[in-house]
Amino acid sequence: MTDLDRADGADPLAGRLDTGRVAATGHSLGGAAALQAVRNDHRFAAVIDLDGYPHGPVSPALDRPALVLTQAITPETDPRYLPRLTEALERGTATSYRLTIPGAAHLTFTDGPLYLPPVPSIVGSLGRTESPRVVAAATLAFLDTVLRGAPTDLAVALPAYGDLRVHHPDTAR
Structure with a gap:
């Protein structure tokens, strides 16, 4: 992104990117990759994990804010x-948020609800317009x-969309 921002004037994004305010975001395995990317690259200012199981080491601890959107945890x-995700968030040195979206399924966090059949086990029960909203x-x-x-x-704002768990940094570390 930095190179793209510095590109010559032929590129419409040249000089228009704010590379100091970038978040890593991903869904499923991409969400796990986003968590790892933020641990490894300090140019990211935040991370959003969309229903991704955190693979890999939980160290070093996340030191940037994180938002994790999940479907309901069921049997x-x-x-x-949940224990792995909680461990990753609780070890963090920045406040993190886990928001469980009622009626969500794994593909709720993609554009799947817009074009897949409205089968709740696949896309959730929020519907074609409510899911992306x-x-x-x-x-x-x-x-x-x-x-x-x-x-x-x-x-205060996030509970409007689901069940919120806030993980504050442990200042005793």
């Missing part, structure tokens, strides 16, 4: 998922707050 969910609203609230400094209290 069919991998029993390692909820995901976009929650992620925009997070990004506006952590990247743009909007005076939003995420602990």
